[in-house]
Amino acid sequence: MSILEIDNLEVEVEDKKIIDGLNLKINRGEVHALMGQNGCGKSTLAKTITGHFAVKVLGGAITYKNRDLLSMEPEERANRGIFMSFQSPREIPGVNNLYFLKTAYNIKQEFLGKEELNSAQLLKKIKELTEELGIDDKILKRYVNDGFSGGEKKTNELLQMLLLEPDLIILDEIDSGLDIDALKRVGEGINKLLDGNRSVLIITHYKRVLDYIKPDVVHVMSGGKIIKTGDISIVNILEDKGYGGISNATS
């Protein structure tokens, strides 16, 4: 059963066409990797799915859990289970990270008609997560991403993801700024969430991250569309011949 279906999508950003006739179907429980060179439109695709303000959809449709995704506000998409780990998570100075986590968690619970948690209950839940993953819980007391290192920011994204238990996870260049140990931890955290029902879209330049989160399907994007889809073996071709190798193979 599909969770996300993109049909003939056309998108422009600042009057420039970035995505041009893209099709993609992700089923529940699948991990997809979307690879491509800088500027091929893969981050724009993530922004389109999450409802970023800079994105203008010119044509096509996106169906998420059998609903029209493009008519939803960004916060509704989030509350319905779409979570993006940002390439550059924003800083919110003065806002306590734990308070932020509580706010986001309880808004989602309310949206789903589930029980909200008070600070003590939530702290307990979060501490279980941080202990399990070996995350220093000092990041709970700091301001949201304020003065965080690249690795800490990504760790904080992971923590939010684990807490919010999304159904569709988009990882936008999750490995940028991470050393191998941190990447391994992030990979373990994400694998923990993969229960056969959740889906992941990994957006990446490099193979590295795919050593830790194994994709079922790999797509190569170029010129605003997906030019090749296959299994992990595509990655090996990319490693050997580069993106040029793929383009040549299809042309």
Add this chain to the structure above:
Amino acid sequence: MGIPLEEQKILSGVAVDAVFDSVSVVTTFHEHLKEKGIIFCSISEAAKNHPELLKKYLGSVVPYSDNYFATLNSAVFTDGSFVYIPKNTRCPMELSTYFRINAQNTGQFERTLIIADEGSYVSYNEGCSAPQRDENQLHAAVVELIAHKDAQIKYSTIQNWYPGDSEGKGGIYNFVTKRGICHENAKISWTQVETGSAITWKYPSCILKGDNSVGEFYSVALTTLKQQADTGTKMIHLGKNTKSTIISKGISALNGKNSYRGLVKFSGNATGSRNFSQCDSLLIGENCSAHTFPYLDTANQDSIVEHEATTSKISDEQLFYLRQRGINPEDSVSLIVNGFCKEVLKELPMEFAVEARELLNISLEGSIG
């Protein structure tokens, strides 16, 4: 700032003096405070029962000739709040005065006088509100604080006078003179959250007369609709080794205009003194503005001044990040604004801080496009 406040505040253990249209209507916890020798009453009662204190201190920090609105106040004021804390006494509870302008076509000219005798401590809260009127109304108050040797006064304000409408019609003109004097080793701390009034001109100040005295000013001023706030402080360093801290947070939305205007002055005698000032502005939207006017006047070579200023905008990317976490735009803005004001809000007594947060949220409603 809810009425009926009496039940509410009694439950929460805060002593309250309510001044409606410059007439003190209710003072609570009177007897309880009396046991400690603390006087908390209206100015008119103080005139009857403690004339010697009134004669000695009223007008001693803000003379009637100080400025136009102080003169007006001195000529016509009818009532206000009076506090006296005896030597070496720590006031056991927060003292609160609640001001409200009810009548139409009127001004409010109340007067507040707080005397903290040697070695004493008091935390005093002032809240203001007024119902909606089409006409402009004037609020011209005078507040005087006297902190004797080793005494501390913490003075917190939440100002929520009617701001007028989006066209700038109606609203309060809030022209207030607030000043305190610190004797040796004393400390005065002003904290204010200004969200109301059509126009605010207000500069709670400290005269650091005694050696080693300390002045603090923590301010959040929010201007939205067509509001204008011109606020800041004067720190007058007269004694040696005096210290002052200024943290000002200005938030502007819609057509709001926000100015920080402050003076830090070191006299020739104030050697070894220092000031730290931080003035941050946050802009929401395209039509608002923020201005910073820091004045510095130093007559000795031995004092240290630090000034930091920033201006930032709530960025679309910041908003998007929060929305991607399921938080709607209004809640996202209030989260960012509360974070921005953190350093000031933490200076408020707890209940007051909760109120201030709610007030900021309410005031920001409809401020984002």
